[in-house]
Structure formats: C-alpha cells, structure tokens
Amino acid sequence: MEWRDSQIVRVVDETPLDRTLFLEVPAGCDHWLDFRPGQFVVMSDPEAATPVRRAYSLSSAPREHAHLCITVRRMGGFGCVLHGFGPGKGIRLEPPQGRFVLAEDDAPLLLCAGGSGITPFRSFVVHLARQGRRAPVGLLQSAQQPEELLFHPLFEALTREAPWLAYEPTVTRAAPEHPWPGRRGRIDADRIRARLGDPAATWFYACGPGAFVREMLELAAALGVPRERCRKEQWG
Numbered sequence: 001m002e003w004r005d006s007q008i009v010r011v012v013d014e015t016p017l018d019r020t021l022f023l024e025v026p027a028g029c030d031h032w033l034d035f036r037p038g039q040f041v042v043m044s045d046p047e048a049a050t051p052v053r054r055a056y057s058l059s060s061a062p063r064e065h066a067h068l069c070i071t072v073r074r075m076g077g078f079g080c081v082l083h084g085f086g087p088g089k090g091i092r093l094e095p096p097q098g099r100f101v102l103a104e105d106d107a108p109l110l111l112c113a114g115g116s117g118i119t120p121f122r123s124f125v126v127h128l129a130r131q132g133r134r135a136p137v138g139l140l141q142s143a144q145q146p147e148e149l150l151f152h153p154l155f156e157a158l159t160r161e162a163p164w165l166a167y168e169p170t171v172t173r174a175a176p177e178h179p180w181p182g183r184r185g186r187i188d189a190d191r192i193r194a195r196l197g198d199p200a201a202t203w204f205y206a207c208g209p210g211a212f213v214r215e216m217l218e219l220a221a222a223l224g225v226p227r228e229r230c231r232k233e234q235w236g
C-alpha cells in the first residue's frame, strides 16, 4: 500500500514494557481517523539502512484523538527500535487496514487477549462506550505480571460505570508473595465458559502471541462457538 510521511507527536508509557505513540495523521488523510476498530497500520523508519515494515494495531478508537495511536511492546528488532523513538521522529505510515474488525451488529462479544494482544480491544471497548453499547462484552486479559496488564486502570474504570462490560484480568507468572489481589493462572475453558453466553450467538475474538491465539480458538470450538463466529489476530 502507498505510504505517507508522518511523525510521532507524543509518547505515553503504559507499562514497563509498553508505550503508546501518538502519530500525526498525514496531510490530506483525515479520513484515516475513520478506521474500523481492530485495524492496524504498517510503519517503517525512513532513516533505516535496511527498510523494515511492521504492523501495529490501532489502540485508539476512531476519532478518539486527532492522532492515531499505537501501543508498542519493547520486543524484537523493530519493536525495540520503535520503542526508543520520541516526539518529532519522522516515520512512514500506511493507511489503516485489516479484517480483524469489530462486528457491526449488537451480538455479545467475548474478547481474549494475551500480552500486547489487548491493543485492538482497547479500540473496540472505547469505541463501544462512545457508541452507547448495551449488549454484553467480556474482556479477558492475560499477562505474565500484574504490572504488564495494559490499560488496566482504564478497563477497571469503564467496568465500574458500564454494566455491559465484564473485564477480567489474570496474571500467570507473579511471585506467590506478590500482593496482586486478582485472578492468577492462564485463561482456560472454565474462564471462557463463565463469560460465554449462547456460543452460537457470540462473536469470539482472540489476539496475541500465536500459541495463545491457537489455544483460545481450540477452547472456543470445544465450547461450541462456530468457526465463522471466531476472529483472530496473532503475531509470532
């Protein structure tokens, strides 16, 4: 796809591993802010000796800001490079794209995120809140450590004020003596069953590392979610 010049305008640290980059919308591309929640942008560094293009899900909701936001984990080659960029750094950006998008009907949603796979679901949930959502949305997030639960304060605040949202974080590698008061252990069949209403009427989404996504889809299938109601996005 055709790229445009953009730049990073602001950086916000979210966890010890993740930071959100606010990206300038290129001149004449205001319509890019009308992306569908769940879509990603492809980025590259115009100054790199060897060009590398990498995809990043948009973590902001459409028109939530005057900028496009991505949230980058300090991981892998380009992930670490991008993590080191600050305001004013020029980048190349391709338009929002991808088919891992929020369903347009009002059917219940069950969203399962592993690690930084939560990024597109921030876009889903903020968009739905702005649209006046009523139907149930289950949001299961799994991270190794409590400090790595992305957007945790936002999801907790939304859950308190939005009866349709059920947010359930879990951590898998916290030391036993860690004061984390919440759930521990991987997202498993019991957790999914507890949040799944009618499996045939729910849209099931999974996003994150490949092994996580494969496991979530197997669990969903075993619990009777039809394949055509499952959507996935995975990296690695």
Ligand SMILES: Cc1cc2nc3c(=O)[nH]c(=O)nc-3n(C[C@H](O)[C@H](O)[C@H](O)COP(=O)(O)OP(=O)(O)OC[C@H]3O[C@@H](n4cnc5c(N)ncnc54)[C@H](O)[C@@H]3O)c2cc1C
Pocket: 040, 054, 055, 056, 057, 058, 070, 071, 072, 073, 074, 075, 076, 077, 078, 079, 080, 115, 116, 117, 119, 120, 209, 233, 234, 235, 236
């Ligand atoms: C559609 C799509 C959306 C993506 N959205 C995001 C996003 O919102 N935030 C983000 O940080 N990354 C996201 N990624 C991953 C991103 O594109 C890069 O792969 C990542 O920044 C690592 O850089 P690299 O590929 O150069 O690392 P490499 O050195 O080539 O690869 C490192 C390895 O780390 C693993 N890995 C890469 N990214 C992650 C990750 N985020 N979490 C866990 N394991 C990972 C993979 O196994 C990969 O092979 C997305 C990828 C795709 C395909």
Ligand SMILES: NC(=O)c1ccc[n+]([C@@H]2O[C@H](COP(=O)([O-])OP(=O)(O)OC[C@H]3O[C@@H](n4cnc5c(N)ncnc54)[C@H](OP(=O)(O)O)[C@@H]3O)[C@@H](O)[C@H]2O)c1
Pocket: 017, 073, 075, 113, 114, 115, 116, 142, 143, 144, 148, 171, 172, 173, 186, 187, 208, 209, 211, 212, 213, 215, 216
């Ligand atoms: N502080 C650090 O140095 C640090 C922090 C985070 C990640 N990392 C490294 O970065 C890489 C990716 O990390 P990440 O956090 O983005 O992803 P990840 O650790 O692979 O997975 C994120 C979450 O998904 C869970 N998960 C993974 N596979 C699963 C499966 N098959 N079924 C159910 N749950 C599953 C993990 O549980 P489990 O923990 O049980 O696998 C974890 O809670 C890993 O190599 C990781 O070790 C390092």
